[in-house]
Amino acid sequence: QVQLVESGGGLVQAGGSLRLSCAASGRTFSRNAMGWFRQAPGKEREFVAAISWSGINTRYADSVKGRFTISRDNARGTMYLQMNSLKPEDTADYYCTIDSTASRWPPTKFDYWGQGTQVTVSS
Secondary structure, eight states: OOEEEEEOOEEEETTOOEEEEEEEESSOOTTSOEEEEEEOTTSOOEEEEEEOTTSSOEEEOTTTTTTEEEEEETTTTEEEEEEOSOOGGGOEEEEEEEESSTTOSSOOOEEEEOOOEEEEEEO
């Protein structure tokens, strides 16, 4: 059974920073791409960022480029999302996910999802 647990969300003022974490357990995913998505109230879930199993390759949504940084620590089974210069439009539930096909890049199918962590950015 795969478990993904997000943490690090909260309330922050515009211009502030947060660091989200995603802890994976139940299987070894060190060879799998991982990613972050978000869903704002009343909107569809959207892609935020993805990282290859090695951490060498990354992709970002245009809306977060230059402000967010995705990283991973395979030894700890954890992925991170450093969010800087936060804006009110970044307010959403943030979800981590894993592509179940090892070594695939870019990821094309995310199969496992966490429960999400809420990020609220006040103006």
